[in-house]
Amino acid sequence: MKLYYFPISPNSRRVIAVLHHLGLDCDLQVVDLSKGQQMTPEFLKLNPNHMIPTLVDGDFVLWESNAIMQYLCSKVPDNSLLSTDAKVMADINRWQFWQASHFGRACGTFIFENIIKGALNLGEPDAQELVKGTENFHRFAKVLEEHLTGREWLVGNHFTLADFSVGSFLDLAVMAQYPMEGYVETARWYNAIEQIPAWQSSAPAKVS
Numbered sequence: 782m783k784l785y786y787f788p789i790s791p792n793s794r795r796v797i798a799v800l801h802h803l804g805l806d807c808d809l810q811v812v813d814l815s816k817g818q819q820m821t822p823e824f825l826k827l828n829p830n831h832m833i834p835t836l837v838d839g840d841f842v843l844w845e846s847n848a849i850m851q852y853l854c855s856k857v858p859d860n861s862l863l864s865t866d867a868k869v870m871a872d873i874n875r876w877q878f879w880q881a882s883h884f885g886r887a888c889g890t891f892i893f894e895n896i897i898k899g900a901l902n903l904g905e906p907d908a909q910e911l912v913k914g915t916e917n918f919h920r921f922a923k924v925l926e927e928h929l930t931g932r933e934w935l936v937g938n939h940f941t942l943a944d945f946s947v948g949s950f951l952d953l954a955v956m957a958q959y960p961m962e963g964y965v966e967t968a969r970w971y972n973a974i975e976q977i978p979a980w981q982s983s984a985p986a987k988v989s
């Protein structure tokens with residue numbers, strides 16, 4: 782297998798964490814988004830959305846990080862990242878869809894305005910976008926905070942794909958300046974994710 786990825790991408794990191802947790806062999810190939818490598822004709826043949834992560838397994842090509850994570854889990858029977866119980870699996874799916882539809886996008890405003898614009902010389906953060914983004918962030922962050930109150934993990938009593946999917950966006954909380962004040966349960970939960978060996982080993986190398 783080969784995974785096309787970009788180091789600081791949360792969408793990539795959670796796939797790499799799954800590979801590490803399951804002990805699966807996979808070549809990692811950087812697609813340098815800062816150089817526009819996702820727009821090359823070779824890469825567009827794999828993913829016409831020009832996005833990483835993208836997995837190639839023989840003649841099977843799969844994009845969308847949450848689908849990739851579930852596909853990787855299907856290779857290792859009885860692993861604890863997903864469940865054979867229909868309701869538990871639906872709950873894991875719920876959080877993965879919620880991340881893709883809502884929480885990731887809410888965080889994405891801050892990532893774009895406070896990280897990507899600076900890195901790609903696209904100008905100063907847009908104050909109006911950040912005001913709208915702050916409102917949207919709180920809308921969904923409150924849901925997460927409330928759900929985590931009295932729970933160790935998002936689903937059941939051990940970590941699952943749900944935690945890797947939603948948690949992956951908190952990796953950039955400080956750098957992207959999410960308005961995290963008061964979200965104590967969320968901070969406590971993300972700190973627990975940071976203790977997971979596969980999460981630690983999937984961390985992008987620090988740039989000094």
Ligand SMILES: N[C@@H](CCC(=O)N[C@@H](CS)C(=O)NCC(=O)O)C(=O)O
Nearest residue numbers: 790792819831832833834845846847
């Ligand atoms: N829903 C997709 C989102 C993937 C995504 O947003 N990838 C970004 C980097 S984190 C990307 O490749 N952007 C490059 C582009 O849009 O040209 C997933 O979960 O895989």
